[in-house]
Amino acid sequence: MTLANNYDLLIRGGTVIDGTKAPRFTADVAVKDGRIVAVGALPAEARAAEVVDARGLIVAPGFIDSHTHDDMALLATDMGFKVSQGVTTVIAGNCGISAAPLKQAMDLPMPLNLLDAPAGRRHESFAAYLAQLRAQPAAVNVAALVGHSTLRAVTMAQLDRPANAEEITAMQAHVQEALDAGAIGLSTGTFYPPALAATTEEIIAVGEPLRARQGLYVTHMRDESSKVMEALEETFRIGRELGVPVVVSHHKVQNRPNFGRSQETLPFIRETMRRQSVCLDCYPYTAGSTMIRTDRGMLDGRVLIASSEPHPECAGRDLGDIAREWGVEESEAARRLQPGTAIYFLMDEADVQRILAFDDTMIGSDGIPLGDKPHPRLWGTFPRVLGHYSREVALFPLETAVWKMTGLTARNFGLAGRGTLAAGCHADIVLFDAATVRDAATYEEPTRPAEGIHRVYVNGHLAWSGGTHTGARAGQVVTRMPATRN
Template identity: 75%
Template sequence: MTPAPSHYDLLIHGGTVIDGTKAPRFIADIGVIDGHIAAIGKLDGCTADRTLDATGRIVAPGFIDSHTHDDQAVLSQAAMPFKVSQGVTTVVAGNCGISAAPLRADMELPMPLSLIDSPAEGRFTTFKAYLDALRATPSSVNVAAMIGHSTLRALTMGDLDRPANEAEIAAMQAHVEEAMQAGAIGLSTGTFYPPAVKATTEEIIEVSRPLSKRSAVYVTHMRDEGDRVMEALEETFAIGRALDIPVVISHHKVMNAQNFGRSKVTLPFIKETMKHQCVSLDCYPYTAGSTMIRTDRGMLEGRVLIASSEPHPECAGRDLADIAKEWGVPNDEAARKLQPGSAIYFMMDEDDVQRVMAFDETMIGSDGIPLGDKPHPRLWGTFPRVLGHYSRDIGLFPLETAVWKMTGLTARNFGLHGRGTLKVGQHADIVIFDAATIRDAANYETPTKPAEGIDAVIVNGTITWHHGVHSGARSGQVITRRDKATAEAS
């Protein structure tokens, strides 16, 4: 056995390690050299360029946000304070069919593509160009990116209100192949949204063909999360089987009052399907979702809080019903006047949220939209909310399980090699927090308040957040997919 080094770039002393595997916690020191974990154990007498005292604190892998819309933010808001402040060291981008590339400068982006804030002068015509830009100007977090099916439809089709024809499918497939060669970890769809509503199952399968030989992941905001959620699950699983690839169900939920409690049906169906094919899922720990301002009745049944509005920015943070009353118009007409923009929709039942979150294989993702002054509080509070409110206060699951759901499980499901667990040789993505005080401070009234209880966040061995202050470090890396052959050889 090779002896542990005696000097480290960074030494984390005396912490209680929760390693991201669901194993019981243990007390140990962690030594970091060249951005990697070099030793875990009793490192008394060792020296270091910098030492952090983690006595009485939890030392865990940096959290991996399994579902983000940070595609453009990692370039335009590269410090990423809304993520590093809550312990996130890696984001999975390109969700819901929406990606930052490929795009043309002359394209007018339909909603919800425009929510990721892609300025025409900063667009990338290839996926490789996007990843190269991230490498040239690193973010404060690591980025694992997918290509979006809706983005491809907008790029290749003049009319989105129909299925793609053979030539358009071939063009989209070529872009997927380019993205796979560049290192995209998979492809996402958002058939719930207008740009992809008319896409057929067959279109999605054919566009996604390049994923098969690489076992890249297929991630989907399903066609329906309400009355027809079971049909949407069946379509999702059929796509995975046809392509023989892993499937991720994005932000699994059952929405609208008539469907409250249906997670008692969806989760057993998902669990049974997992016995036959590779399926995983994520969720966010809130009863409200957030997306583009919509006018369809199903989205306006509950409380709607406006997060941003281009024509009426003064309405951000206000309830749609109050705005409609003030304007003397029905809710749907008020919503139409507020478009384009984003809104927060209170449409889920707390029992369903807890049931989905407690499901053994559920990962944690924020689904936050980094846009405007009144975003959904999940953008700033998701991970501390799980650790504080749901794990510590409610006792939904042990802290070891909570950490696993946002680290090791996510790294495994997305194939993020070298991340997600604390062991020698892994990238030194680490968070140090106080299990007794960690909590989300962001709420719907003050949604951008940083979380409490996070002591330090380390990204690739560099201290990025310490005692509530961003260090200015931008040591994030681009995480690319490893092909099957590469993975098997290592």
């Protein structure tokens, strides 16, 4: 007898959490040609090129990192910091910073220089960037945004003013080119110097090409501190006027006077969700990380230097200690350390938990893949949610935790065939031990791989197994399928 069910991969007897928030169940999972073709009790005589005994393990969709700065790392690294924690898809181009379009000889103002895109290796169009990702696949899938700050830097001679009509027209053309090439939307970072002077009206005008495509508007808001409510209002207005979905990036309330204000922001977000398409993500830490800044508000708490071009020896040290050693104020020490990255301890754990537990919050790492001392979220975000917040803190059930990093994210970003473990979906799969999964990365040792992640498949190809990267680069460029409106 000839068996019709010869598979490429057969995962036997695992506990399936399928990314829909449905209760877990025991099942076999079969994969053929990069797709899941069956989930259920498969016959004992079924055969496959690779058979995995998954008894005692959770079998889940590969995790989707909703907020990354992996634009160039996708091409330059093996993405071990992502596949080691079960991530199979990343959203790149956030905070207004994208790897394309860039001119070869232009200077990159902070924080665009965090892209690690040296002259000669830049992409002058979004089509060229995505073409290279297709020709030289990454280890994970990628859906990419075009960055407003990048467009300003490419288009404008001075960034300390609003764009004029000619510059807006030029930026609109870049947005249209990016969308035509496969970008899923536009991101902004009005918190950062390159876009600080951009008006709300400028952003609406630049984002006009999003309307026809229902492209996403994704934003690192203008303020996440004392004016967080005004920043949310601006964000929602932009989405309303363009008629497109909004994603509030790494939602937080920072600086001690604002601790507890998530009790104000989250009800406002919930109410707005009833009137327009709004999404949000966050990372599971009380410290953030970005470019080294000198403004007082960012220096109010502990600051840990992650990388510094002029003083690489200071990576991993506290800014306060460096300032005392140099005999200067912290703001002056920060200036001397620029350009570089730092970790800022500015949030309250109660707010972090409240935002994480909010029904519609997705999970994004916001990791910056630079230097030897990055924020531990680069390596630990997803296992931290599974181990610390779901298992230990009991903030939500494991099914909810998985949904927040798979099905919810795929739905919000329009990633068809991703984020759910079901027949017909792409075979992005992670096998992990629910009892032992945990983040091992710390602020002192931030590049330690997570524990409890057994196997990770990207489009049916084994990318991580037994604590080792296989070297597989089976990632695909993912484009957006807008949600159907009722």
